[in-house]
Structure formats: structure tokens, C-alpha cells
Amino acid sequence: MGDLTDADKKIVALSAVIGAVKTDPGPFLDRSTLFSEKGLYRQALEDAKSALRLEPKHVPALIAAGRAALKLKRFEESYKFLNEGLTLDSKNEKIVESLRLLQDEIVSDYDERAQGIPEKTYKAVELCSQDVYPGDDELYKHEVEILLKKYTIDIADIVKPADVPLSKRKEAASFGVMAYNARSDGRLEEALQCCHVALGKDPGNYRLLHMRAMVFDDLEEPAHALKNLVMIPKPFRFVEAWKLGGKLLQKLKLPVMSEFWLRKATEMVPEADRRKDLEAAMLFQQVRVDRIYGPLTYEFPVKVKFTDYGRAVVATESLKPEENAFDDTPVVIGQLISCIQQPACGHCGNSMVTVQQFFGPTFDSLPEDLQTFAIGHWPDVRGVTCSGCQRERYCSENCRHEAWYRYHRVMCPFVNPAAGDLYELIENRGQGRDEKGKWSDLWVCQYSPIVLAKIWAMIASEAKRLMEERGITEPDTEIWARAKMPFRKFISYGSMSAAQKMPEIFKLMQRIFEACDGTLSYKISEAEFEARYYQATCNLQAFAASVTPKTAFMDNLVKTGDIRALRLLRFLEENDRSAGVSFAGMFPLHACLNHACDNNVYVMDGFVNGKPAVHVRVRRHIRPGDELFTTYIDTAMPRKLRRAWLCKSFNFWCNCRRCQFEGDDSSTCTECKKAASGDRNFPGCSRCRKAWYCSTACQKKAWARGHRDICSLEHTAVQMGVSATGS
Known part of the structure; x- marks a missing residue:
């Protein structure tokens, strides 16, 4: 250890402590701090998350995670940690300062990279x-x-x-003019008769x-x-x-x-x-x-419409608050990298967390009779694994069978050894050796690269099925087109090269699918990689099973008359953990929802046909013909930060009602955009305090045009103490 710095020695010592004592968040947090000081922010973030898994409401760990995520430019993740910390400790100066740095960083990043992006950068059609x-x-x-x-x-x-005499053509033209005039005046029967006569003369x-x-x-x-x-x-x-x-x-x-x-x-x-x-x-x-x-949409009171901005979901009936607008099931799913260590069904997303994992370190401290009682009333989550690779786990034999024939048979490491590198990458949370042999972040997204692999595997597996059906050994153009059909439902739009940003991932996917299971070759070109990457990035929605092993466990406790259930409840209250596992999924109908900062629907976890899915619920009254809007970000943020975030992440300027009628600061009139002179600031709206006006005339004009509606929403939200997201 002669070449190690003091910080390195401390890291080694803390690693030894962590290896021996895995129940204390302190060593993880201390090591996270040391990693941050050395600029190893990925490792710092992982240690902070490990501390939070042991103690979810640990404010210093939330701060450490938020700051490390900020350094990695994972702005939304940083905001999530810091905002959660602020909820627990509203006067914490470190959190307030970190949130200010986050806002400055994302706005600065936006100013540098996205300032030239116009209000609308594309024609969807x-x-x-x-x-x-x-x-x-x-x-x-x-x-x-x-x-x-x-x-x-x-x-x-x-x-x-046909040859028609000029005189007949003139007569026909005369009746044609009469028909035109009658139609313009709404005299349709008369117009029709004129058309009949005209065509009788010039058929x-x-x-x-x-x-x-x-x-x-x-x-x-x-x-x-x-x-x-x-x-x-x-x-x-x-x-x-x-x-x-x-x-x-x-x-x-x-x-x-x-x-x-x-x-x-x-x-x-x-x-x-x-x-x-x-x-x-x-x-x-x-x-x-x-x-x-x-x-x-056949069973739901909505339909999909094509607009200047692309697909949109509109109501076909009047929808009331908290009513279900529609349900949606995913085409493909993948576990989030942040919770990859938690067991769950890789096909449907059902949680398979055990009673020991749920209670964590507390389980070993429970009296032996309570341990036995808890194990006896926890649902059976053993499930089954892929009999070939043993790396994919499923909640049922049915899920294993479906997964095999839908995609796993062409990417199972047992039949496709190259896929083993993908699973190793996922187990390392996206880290691996780059082209220079340096250990670094090869995958830079929060969702798992398994999502991309499954998309190609589903296409390849369907192509293989069609080949088997027709008794041929090579897929033709039509077979490939049919196999890709399910993913035509998802847009693919992005401005940066994913292949250049993640070259190792691009090459890995090429290796996996150039041979598949030995009978089929799927060439992943750079254009194909870009298209599928942005399909996933633009359309994925985070979700989790709304019914978990904990849910079944609580039901079992309620039904039993055993006094041990009451004793166990005390430990449950002290260890308020979730048995859910977070996934990202591509939902075809949900993917058509557009964003608005004053969203009128929200997404919640649910079950459809016995499998995890999402329900889209109504926030406020929606009239027939109105578009349904969800939110892509936390809309409690200020307008400028919201728009910068959306511009950076989704390549568009938000121009929803809130963004139209809220301002950035008191130096500019929200309505006419006039700049305040000198040190003078414009007075703001006394209700929402999110709009500023140079004159009473501008204030009245904005109020009449729509600020009234936005202001009422914001004022009500503030009074009720809830976020504007409605989630």
C-alpha cells in the first residue's frame, strides 16, 4: 500500500468494514464522500444509494446522492434525491444550496447547448x-x-x-356553376339535381x-x-x-x-x-x-389523433376527476439499473422480493418464532429460472414459456454466448472496460440496456417463427417487415449520436445479434441502433407492480387470528419498506400522451389481465375532444428550469398553458415581454406569484387570455399543499 494516498487507504479500510458489517449506512456514506473528493462520482452515487437502501430517510445520504448525480449530469435523478431530502428537512442549508446549484447547472447547460432550438423543430408528418x-x-x-x-x-x-359537342359542354358547365353556387349556399338537394343534369349533358x-x-x-x-x-x-x-x-x-x-x-x-x-x-x-x-x-382504444373513452406535433390522445366522452381514462400493458420491459439487485420477474415485472430482503437487517433481530411466522405467511416467490442460462428469473412457468418464445430464445447466453457480456454489464450497473481498457460507464441511461436487447430479440424471434411457419431458412424482406410491425407504434426522435456516445454498447449489440441462436443473423447498423435507442428513450415509462409480496403478506396477516401478527406489525411500522421493484416499459397507447406542465391526467401503477401495467387517471374534468396531457418531468420546478429540462431531455420547448402564462422573473413582462428598466422590477400576480406585468392592461389581457385558469390551478395547489404535478 506504499503508493496509496491517505484517501485511498481510508477507502480500503471502509471497504473492509462494509464487507464485514453490511447493515450500517455510515461506512457507505463515508466512502461515498471520499469517492466524490476523488472525482469518482459514479462510485459515490452507488455508495449513497446503498446507504439509502439501508436507511431510506437518511438525509445526508440523500444529499450525497443528489450531489453525485448532479456531477454526473443526471439532473432529474439529482432533483429527486434533493427534493426528497428537502421534504424531510425543509431548512437544511446544504440541500437548498445543492438545489440552487442544480438549477444553475441545468440552465447553464441549456444555455450552452440548446439556446438556438426554435419553438418547434420539426414537422411531425x-x-x-x-x-x-x-x-x-x-x-x-x-x-x-x-x-x-x-x-x-x-x-x-x-x-x-368522350367527344361532346361544344354546346353541350357549355350547358353542362352552366349547370355545374349552378351546382357550385347551390352547394355553397347549403342547398344540397338542388346542387345534386344540377350535377345530375350537367353530367347528363357531359358524362x-x-x-x-x-x-x-x-x-x-x-x-x-x-x-x-x-x-x-x-x-x-x-x-x-x-x-x-x-x-x-x-x-x-x-x-x-x-x-x-x-x-x-x-x-x-x-x-x-x-x-x-x-x-x-x-x-x-x-x-x-x-x-x-x-x-x-x-x-x-376500443374499450376506452379515448382515441388517438394525428396532429401537427404527432400522435395525441383525445377524449371521446366527458371524463371526470379520478376516472380511469385507459389502461395499457407494456410491449417490452426492463428493470431499472438502480434496483437491479432486487429480484423480480424479467418478463412481466412482478416483484419476487423475499421476506428476508423485505425486512433487511431487522429480520435477523426478530425473535425466532416471529421469523418462522413471517416466513410462513410470506407468499411463495421462489419462481423459476431459465433452464439454459440460469440468469433470467420468472414468477411462473407461464412467464418463462412466454419469454422464451417471444425473445429469450435468441438472446439466452446458453445458446448465444455473446449475450453473457450483456448480463455481466447489467450486473455491474452499466460499467465495464472501454476500448482503452479503463473501467468506466459504458451504459449511461437509468433504464437497463436489456430493453434494447429485448426489442431486437423480439423482432428476431418473430422472424424466426415466420421462417419456421413457411419452412424456409432465410428471412426475406417481408418477414423482417412483419417482425418489426409492433414497434411501428413508437416514435424515434433524437439529436445526438447514441452510437458515438456509447460505442461499446453498439458493438456489443452487434455481436449479440449477428449470430443470435446460430440460425439467424440480425445486422444492427448504426442507423438501426440509433432508431431503437431513441424509440426506447422517447417512450419508456417507469412503473412497478401495484400488488407486491408485501401486499399479499399483509392480507395474510389480517386473515390470521394469531397474536404474533400484531407483534409483527410493530416491526413493519418501524421498517416501512417497499417490496416493489421498478421497471421501465414501452406502453403503446401511453406513448401517445403529450406533455403539459398543467397535465390533466397522471399515470399510476396497476394490473391488467393479472400482470403489472399502468392506469392513466384523470386529474380534472376533460371534455369530449380535449387532448389528454401527462407530464414528463416534475412540474413543481420554475418555468425556466422546466423548459430547459424539457429542451435538453426531449428536444422541444414546452408551450403549454402554464409556460405561456407564467414568467421567469420580475425583470420581464410575462405578457408583452417588455424588459424592466434599470433596477426596477415589475409587480407580480398576488395569487400565484409566477407572473409579472408592466401594466394593469397587460395583466388584464393575460387574465382574459388564460392566466386566470392557470392561476386558479396554482393557487388551489398551494392552498392544498400539493405539487402541481398532481401525482
Whole structure:
């Protein structure tokens, strides 16, 4: 130890103490402090978390964790620890100072990296593909049959161009003008009769056929309207005809044909006008959204709508506070790195925490009869493991079977040795040797890289299933397209290169899937890595099973008449721990929720069909047609910090009602943006104290435009002593 510094020697000594005595948070906290002094903030954070696992309400440990997370630029995690500490000790100067440093750091980081980002950096419709889905050719034929049999529309029944005397064409044009005027005035029956007469004189006039189709559409007769458009030969159909046909086919619930017509309309828009004329493209995406999400919202009072900002969830009925808007189950899940040591089902997310783990160090101090009693009434959480690798644990045989065929069979280390490196990385909480051999953070996200691996494994496993079904040894383009279908529900948007930020992870995923189980190769290109990484990052939601072993344990205690239950309750109160395990999941319907700092819904843990899921609950009254908004961050933060955080993490400026009608400080008028002169500050709203005005006129204008609603929400929240998040 001759080369060790005093700090190194202390770390070695503390490590020995920790190895011998694992029940005292003190040594962990002391070592965390030493790690911070040496600039080893990742290790400092892990030690602070270890102290918190032993004593969840240990304020110095919360401060240490918050400061270490801040140094690692894990701003949201830092805020969580410091805010929890402030709740326990509201006058702690170290916490107040740390929170101030956090705010300065994130705003400074935002000023440096995101100042040039405009209010809206993208057109959502331009990020969306109009690719034909696998199997759409067969569905198209089926819809053609429906048109013929149900609506007597034959797509081959066209009107060919014909020679019509000029006099007849003039008469037809005259009646066409009359039809146009009558339709404009709302005299639809008269307009229809004029169209009939006009087409009787000039049956090959495709503009008149389009006019009659519009009138039939106004009369809510989509089948008759479509019949007129079908009569126009494809080479002669103009943009408006294709567009209207797409709308009509959507009304007739024929989405594949509707997409075909709207795709044609989009293609016919001149290249120079495509960024301006987005109507056909927007209509196409709405049809596609209905196809994808219609089955998911069938039982709920909501639907998914495509807007300028992308997908959005809107109410179809009036929703009351605390009513369930919808439930959602995850497509893929992964345990959070921070609780990776806690046992849970890797497939569904059910907690498998044992009674000894739940009580922690207290269990050994319990009288022997209480230990036996507790073990006897704790639910059976032994579960099963993967018979091959023994590294994945499941709560039931059913979960093991589902996991194997959905994804694990192509990433089980027993059949795919490269995957063993992934599990080792996860066990080390994202740390490993980089290209230079240095031990460092290879994975820099709070969620586990198992999420990314499972996405590719699910795609590969489905491709393998389709190959087996068809009796072939190589997947074709259609098979890959079908296998990737479930993940079309999730957007993927990011501005930084994930492959460059985490090169070792990129190469690891390439190694795992280049051979899979020896029968299939899935090439992970840099573009594929970026797309799936941002799919996960943009869409993951933290959740945990709402029913845990502790829940079942408490139910068992209530049912027993044994006096030992009462004795055990005292120890439960002294050791108020959770038996839950936190996961991150990709929920298809939940992923369509947009953010607002005055969110009208909130997400809570729940169960659907016996498995952990989420429920989206209503915060305040929502009218039919209103959009449902959740929150991506803790909205108790000041406006500038909220917007900086959202800009940094999600690449957008929030312009919700709160951000519109709250200000940053008293030096600028919240309404007209006028700057105060000299040392003068503008007076603020006396109720919410989050808006400042240069004049009474500006205050009244803002009040009328919407500050009244925001101010009332904030004022009520303050009076009730609750956070504006409503969670």
C-alpha cells in the first residue's frame, strides 16, 4: 500500500468494514464522500444509494446522492434525491444550496447547448413513413370485394373520355356553376339535381363527377360519393379527387384503400409545395393511426389523433376527476439499473422480493418464532429460472414459456454466448472496460440496456417463427417487415449520436445479434441502433407492480387470528419498506400522451389481465375532444428550469398553458415581454406569484387570455399543499 494516498487507504479500510458489517449506512456514506473528493462520482452515487437502501430517510445520504448525480449530469435523478431530502428537512442549508446549484447547472447547460432550438423543430408528418405494410396487398383485395358486394362499387367501372359537342359542354358547365353556387349556399338537394343534369349533358366531365361526389359527401352518402370518383380513370384523377376518395374510404372503414388513395394524393403534390400542402399527408397519417390504435382504444373513452406535433390522445366522452381514462400493458420491459439487485420477474415485472430482503437487517433481530411466522405467511416467490442460462428469473412457468418464445430464445447466453457480456454489464450497473481498457460507464441511461436487447430479440424471434411457419431458412424482406410491425407504434426522435456516445454498447449489440441462436443473423447498423435507442428513450415509462409480496403478506396477516401478527406489525411500522421493484416499459397507447406542465391526467401503477401495467387517471374534468396531457418531468420546478429540462431531455420547448402564462422573473413582462428598466422590477400576480406585468392592461389581457385558469390551478395547489404535478 506504499503508493496509496491517505484517501485511498481510508477507502480500503471502509471497504473492509462494509464487507464485514453490511447493515450500517455510515461506512457507505463515508466512502461515498471520499469517492466524490476523488472525482469518482459514479462510485459515490452507488455508495449513497446503498446507504439509502439501508436507511431510506437518511438525509445526508440523500444529499450525497443528489450531489453525485448532479456531477454526473443526471439532473432529474439529482432533483429527486434533493427534493426528497428537502421534504424531510425543509431548512437544511446544504440541500437548498445543492438545489440552487442544480438549477444553475441545468440552465447553464441549456444555455450552452440548446439556446438556438426554435419553438418547434420539426414537422411531425415529415418524420412519418407512408410505406405499405406487409400483407396490405391481400387486405386491399379483400376491401375491393367489400366495395363490390356491400356497396356495389366496381373499381373497374370507369367513364372513358368522350367527344361532346361544344354546346353541350357549355350547358353542362352552366349547370355545374349552378351546382357550385347551390352547394355553397347549403342547398344540397338542388346542387345534386344540377350535377345530375350537367353530367347528363357531359358524362365524361371528371370535374363534374368530383363535384357530385362532394355533394353526396355533404349529404352523408359516402358510398354514392365514392362511386363518382371511381368512375374517373386513374390517369385523369387530380389531387382533390384522390384526397376526397381517401376520406370517403376511411368513412366506409376501408383503411388500406384509403391509404392507397391518400398516398397517391401526396405523391401528386408538386415537390416545391410539399412542405406547405400537407393535408393529404396528414390525412394519411390519421388513417394509419386509426388502423394501429383503434383496437387499443376500443374499450376506452379515448382515441388517438394525428396532429401537427404527432400522435395525441383525445377524449371521446366527458371524463371526470379520478376516472380511469385507459389502461395499457407494456410491449417490452426492463428493470431499472438502480434496483437491479432486487429480484423480480424479467418478463412481466412482478416483484419476487423475499421476506428476508423485505425486512433487511431487522429480520435477523426478530425473535425466532416471529421469523418462522413471517416466513410462513410470506407468499411463495421462489419462481423459476431459465433452464439454459440460469440468469433470467420468472414468477411462473407461464412467464418463462412466454419469454422464451417471444425473445429469450435468441438472446439466452446458453445458446448465444455473446449475450453473457450483456448480463455481466447489467450486473455491474452499466460499467465495464472501454476500448482503452479503463473501467468506466459504458451504459449511461437509468433504464437497463436489456430493453434494447429485448426489442431486437423480439423482432428476431418473430422472424424466426415466420421462417419456421413457411419452412424456409432465410428471412426475406417481408418477414423482417412483419417482425418489426409492433414497434411501428413508437416514435424515434433524437439529436445526438447514441452510437458515438456509447460505442461499446453498439458493438456489443452487434455481436449479440449477428449470430443470435446460430440460425439467424440480425445486422444492427448504426442507423438501426440509433432508431431503437431513441424509440426506447422517447417512450419508456417507469412503473412497478401495484400488488407486491408485501401486499399479499399483509392480507395474510389480517386473515390470521394469531397474536404474533400484531407483534409483527410493530416491526413493519418501524421498517416501512417497499417490496416493489421498478421497471421501465414501452406502453403503446401511453406513448401517445403529450406533455403539459398543467397535465390533466397522471399515470399510476396497476394490473391488467393479472400482470403489472399502468392506469392513466384523470386529474380534472376533460371534455369530449380535449387532448389528454401527462407530464414528463416534475412540474413543481420554475418555468425556466422546466423548459430547459424539457429542451435538453426531449428536444422541444414546452408551450403549454402554464409556460405561456407564467414568467421567469420580475425583470420581464410575462405578457408583452417588455424588459424592466434599470433596477426596477415589475409587480407580480398576488395569487400565484409566477407572473409579472408592466401594466394593469397587460395583466388584464393575460387574465382574459388564460392566466386566470392557470392561476386558479396554482393557487388551489398551494392552498392544498400539493405539487402541481398532481401525482
